[in-house]
Amino acid sequence: MKILYALHQYYPEYQAGTEKFVYNMASMSELNANKVKIVTYRLGDFKHPIKSAEGIHYEEYFHKKLPVVAFQYNARPVDLNFGFDNTLGLAFARDILTKEKPDLLHIGHMMRVFPFAQAAIELDIPFVITLTDFFMICPRNTLAPTPNSLCNGPKGGEACAKYCPAFSQTFIKERLARAKTILQKAAKIFAPSRFVAQMIEAEIEGVEVIVNHHGIRQSQIRANTRHYDQDSQLNFAFIGTLSNHKGTHLAIQAFEKLNTEKAYLSIYGSGEEDYLKWLKRLADKSQTRFLGSFPSEDLAKIFSTIDVLIVPSIVYETYSFVVHEALACEVPVIVSNLGGMVEQIEDELNSFLFPPGDVQALSEIMQSIVDNPDSLNEIKAQIRKTTLVPSIEQEAYQYQRVYQQIIRNANSI
Amino acid sequence: MCFFQSDKKLIEKSGLFDPQYYLDSNPDLKILSINPLEHFVMSGWREGRNPSAQFNTKFYLRTYHESIPEDQNPLIHYIKKGQKEGKSALPGKDQPAQFESFTPVFKKKKLLSRRNLQFGIAYIQSYGLMSFINKVFSKLFQKTMFFGRGKSSPVKMLEESQNTVLLKATDYDIQPNDVTISIVIPCKNAGDEFQFLLKMLQAQKGFKHIELVIVDSGSTDQTLEIAHRFKAKVVEIKPEDFSHSYARNLGAEHATGDYLLFTVQDALPSSDTWLHELYTVLIDNEVAAVSCAETPKEDADLFYRQICWNHYNFLGVNNADRIFSLPKTQNHLTLRQNGQLSDLANLISRELFNQYKYRLNYAEDIDLGIRLIKDGHKLAFLGTTRIIHSHNRQPYYFLKRGYVDNQFLSDIFDDFVVPKLAIEDFVPDIAFTYSFLADLSSKINALSYPLKPEHFEIFVQNQFDDYLSQRFPAALPDTSHVFLDDQAQTYLESLITEHGFHMAGKAYNGTLLRAYFGYIEITTRYLKNAYELINPDLAQDILACLYKAFCIVVGAHLAYCYKNKTGREKLNMDAMHQTLMAGV
Known part of the structure; x- marks a missing residue:
């Protein structure tokens, strides 16, 4: 069978969580003897020979063995990053689906590739959606009206009118209505966490969202088996985009409050220059190290040097790969009690939770660990014993079964 | 079966099937008492056999592959559509170039060649006539053979x-x-x-x-x-x-x-x-x-x-x-x-x-x-x-795996026919097929990519056809086998160096190349099923796969040699047996 994957942006241009998820699933799908292709949007310059369609340019290339089609509107629509409609896009999507003849379309993110869902409905091609964030119900994706606030969903547009008045009520209501239509026509809808599933189900009446946790690559995982005593030095770490919404500054501020010479803070990742400058000003202690990004192949090596990972996001994480990669490597985490990343965490049993944005609370947890490093032994034992992080094979297996079921049903009609 | 029946009727009605031509062109079918039309409909077209002098199956498939649905008999396509659209049933002067990056050259295959007859005879000599007939039958009717009493039943589906x-x-x-x-x-x-x-x-x-x-x-x-x-x-x-x-x-x-x-x-x-x-x-x-x-x-x-x-x-x-x-x-x-x-x-x-x-x-x-x-x-x-x-796993594992599997088969099943194969005849066959693989590898590396799996299949078929007319080699191919692990390379090359060149210069009459090609066909079928295009990375995976397939087939045949040992072999057969049985 042939599966076409669609998402808003892709490698090598972008390398965030949704791209990783789609790559993982498409590559596993290929191993399961499916023909696969990825359709995405190119925001920057094309890197391969350019082809043309009406109002659109596109390129075709292979990324890590998988074929990719990346398109771009000649004239960038104003609502490219939040809209749900584009006539040129619909014509192009229709052409691509007619030419590629997929048995099924799997949408990893609806932004910019929304017309592919519309075309699939027209052409009677079954499609499934994985909701990797809140784009279907929030034009900002994040349910964060401002950099330092969060809402509990649009509530039919009432919350948007109150917190995000920049969007007109008509726009929001029409957008929600379109989202509902598409979601209702999807053969199946998935989310990587119960949290996302519940947020969508609460907003869009009558849709059922199945939880399929993102898997991790076992080949990139090695258990960190360090044993601690009362004098152990500790390496706290932050891994990810250095940005306000990921709360990198909170990790640094909390670390600054610690009363110890025995701990380090390692910051991995890159971010906007201004924010980075600010972070460096905050980091007064010499034990704070900015170590840049690292390739995913080095994950196990990096986690072998980390004692506790800090994930202080102040937006809803829909799953958080890095939290689960840490747990799979038996590295305890301290995470904001927020969103989909806390579903595997039992506070003070296999890791730690703190109120989002609360530097003092985060600092107190870090201080208690610094004062009793050997307490980590028990936490790690608990992770080892009870915390199950699925592999990408397990995640892909669930999708593969659903694909087969949907295609079997479609063929039997 | 209805599908085959309707195809049969359509072809019969078209007058494009000549049973006498079919049997004359395919002498291997004569001994099987098979209805020639049934054979063509069920498997003959897939094997590239022509139904009559008026229709060239491979030519049609190659020229119009883009308009023929997957798994459709090209003759059916011609009768239903191609004829009306003015498509040619035979090679002419001005055929369009259909391939984007690679145009395979199809050599007209002589089915009645001396070489093919020699192969048929060699097979029967090795495996016996009944085994040959059974093999052909099992290939033809494979889909219906595994059913249990009457037929196999699907497991009750889960909720x-x-x-x-x-x-x-x-x-x-x-x-x-x-x-x-x-x-x-x-x-x-x-x-x-x-x-x-x-x-x-x-x-x-x-x-x-x-x-x-x-x-x-x-x-x-x-x-x-x-x-x-x-x-x-x-x-x-x-x-x-x-x-x-x-x-x-x-x-x-x-x-x-x-x-x-x-x-x-x-x-x-x-x-x-x-x-x-x-x-x-x-x-x-x-x-x-x-x-x-x-x-x-x-x-x-x-x-x-x-x-x-x-x-x-x-x-x-x-x-x-x-x-x-x-x-x-x-x-x-x-x-x-x-x-x-x-x-x-x-x-x-x-x-x-x-x-x-x-x-x-x-x-x-x-x-x-x-x-x-x-x-x-x-x-x-x-x-x-x-x-x-x-x-x-590495190729060496598969060398042993092929060996152990086939030891087991003949130990457990009384009806498993061990081919008559002597080690002194077989080692030159390894040398020959090893040279074929080295040659094939360098040609695969030289192809232009991306390439459609269908075209890759034709390319491999042509290489195989060409190589059958080669002679046994006098030396090992001069190539570095990046896809052969050290253990497999050392084992095979020492075997070949010591026992593999006494047939040098003689026309090839072995069975390994054909057996190996049968294995490669699994690869080409899989590629057609799972890929639309082969890119350079996948081509490297294919090469690794071809070396593993080679090792498993060689291992299987070495097991037959061991079963046929007389005690007079120059090669220490028991030492070979011990080496290849260890650790699987």
């Missing part, structure tokens, strides 16, 4: 909700059955993922108790520590006492559960309801034992994937579940098909298992399956529920 369950789905609650499952795992240095396996097994839903029984044969890593941490029963044996049957039987003796699940240290349940799905099938279908297919790990190589895919197609379980029982016609092929149990996952009641137990040190799972169906039991094999498992 819709169970087919979509997820790893940690909270909305899918299975009520625990009042049974204990004992999971028996033979282990030795089980590695980094062993802890994950035990965690997943303990997390299986739907049972009162899961008992883990680990039979360890000398682990020096953390295997025992992990097993104890998960409160497994640990039975330790000496490494020299290990055999596949002994370890599993010992585990079963220490088990106390109502049912036994045998699995392996490098597998992983696909979900937390996986075991319950197996159990439900066992109970609902009143089968003696249940096994399931495997789904690949992230690092599974192309060779492993195509082997599994081909095997599951053969069993009819690629997207389906089946119940097998004793076949009407019992031979090594049908018994192996219907006696399918797998050590990767074998769920069976403890009481029944204790009546049989495992025997042998190899293929003990299929041996148990065959004994069960011979006693009237049924077995289920699931393709819609799978266990995560695969390997990425």
Whole structure:
């Protein structure tokens, strides 16, 4: 069978969580003897020979063995990053689906590739959606009206009118209505966490969202088996985009409050220059190290040097790969009690939770660990014993079964 | 069959099929008393045979492949559409170039050539006429042969909700059955993922108790520590006492559960309801034992994937579940098909298992399956529920695997015909086919990519056709085999250097190249099924796959040589046997 994957942006241009998820699933799908292709949007310059369609340019290339089609509107629509409609896009999507003849379309993110869902409905091609964030119900994706606030969903547009008045009520209501239509026509809808599933189900009446946790690559995982005593030095770490919404500054501020010479803070990742400058000003202690990004192949090596990972996001994480990669490597985490990343965490049993944005609370947890490093032994034992992080094979297996079921049903009609 | 009947009628009516021409062009069919039209419709067109002097199958397929639906007989396409559209049935002067990046040159294949007749005779000399006829028949009617009594029945499908369950789905609650499952795992240095396996097994839903029984044969890593941490029963044996049957039987003796699940240290349940799905099938279908297919790990190589895919197609379980029982016609092929149990996952009641137990040190799972169906039991094999498992092994392993598999076949099955093959004749054949592979590899590296799998298939076919007219080599090919591991290269090259050049310069009359090509056809079929384009990275995977396939075929033939040994060979056959039997 042939599966076409669609998402808003892709490698090598972008390398965030949704791209990783789609790559993982498409590559596993290929191993399961499916023909696969990825359709995405190119925001920057094309890197391969350019082809043309009406109002659109596109390129075709292979990324890590998988074929990719990346398109771009000649004239960038104003609502490219939040809209749900584009006539040129619909014509192009229709052409691509007619030419590629997929048995099924799997949408990893609806932004910019929304017309592919519309075309699939027209052409009677079954499609499934994985909701990797809140784009279907929030034009900002994040349910964060401002950099330092969060809402509990649009509530039919009432919350948007109150917190995000920049969007007109008509726009929001029409957008929600379109989202509902598409979601209702999807053969199946998935989310990587119960949290996302519940947020969508609460907003869009009558849709059922199945939880399929993102898997991790076992080949990139090695258990960190360090044993601690009362004098152990500790390496706290932050891994990810250095940005306000990921709360990198909170990790640094909390670390600054610690009363110890025995701990380090390692910051991995890159971010906007201004924010980075600010972070460096905050980091007064010499034990704070900015170590840049690292390739995913080095994950196990990096986690072998980390004692506790800090994930202080102040937006809803829909799953958080890095939290689960840490747990799979038996590295305890301290995470904001927020969103989909806390579903595997039992506070003070296999890791730690703190109120989002609360530097003092985060600092107190870090201080208690610094004062009793050997307490980590028990936490790690608990992770080892009870915390199950699925592999990408397990995640892909669930999708593969659903694909087969949907295609079997479609063929039997 | 209706599909074949309608095709037959259409072709008969068209007047484009000439039975006499067909038999004259294909003398291999004469001895089989087969209806020529039926043969053409069922398989002849796939093999590129022409129905009459008025239609060239390969030419038509090559020229108009883009408009012919996959798996359609090109003659049917011509009769229904091509004729009306003015398409040519025979090569003419101005044929359009259809290929984007590669235009394979099709050589007109003489089916009635002296070479082909020599091959037919060589095959019959080696395998016997009956074996030849059986082989042709089994190839022709493969799809209907494996059915059990009358026909095989699909396993009752699981409930819709169970087919979509997820790893940690909270909305899918299975009520625990009042049974204990004992999971028996033979282990030795089980590695980094062993802890994950035990965690997943303990997390299986739907049972009162899961008992883990680990039979360890000398682990020096953390295997025992992990097993104890998960409160497994640990039975330790000496490494020299290990055999596949002994370890599993010992585990079963220490088990106390109502049912036994045998699995392996490098597998992983696909979900937390996986075991319950197996159990439900066992109970609902009143089968003696249940096994399931495997789904690949992230690092599974192309060779492993195509082997599994081909095997599951053969069993009819690629997207389906089946119940097998004793076949009407019992031979090594049908018994192996219907006696399918797998050590990767074998769920069976403890009481029944204790009546049989495992025997042998190899293929003990299929041996148990065959004994069960011979006693009237049924077995289920699931393709819609799978266990995560695969390997990425070196060619040397497959050299040994091919050897051991074929030793087993002739040991277990009386009807398995061991070809008459002498080692002194065969080693030059290895040298010849090794040279073919080296030549093929460099040509594959020189192709332009991306390339359609259909075109790749034609390219390989042409290379094979060309090479048949070559002569036995006098030296090893001058190439570095990046896809052949040191052990395989050292073993094969020393074998060839010492015993492989006494036929140098003579016309090729061996059987290995053809047998190898049969194996390559699995690869090309898989590629057509799973890919639209071959890119340079995939081409490298294909090369690795071709070397592994070469090793497995050579290993199989070396097993035949051993079975034919007379004691007068220059090569120390017992030393070869010991080397190739070790460690699989």
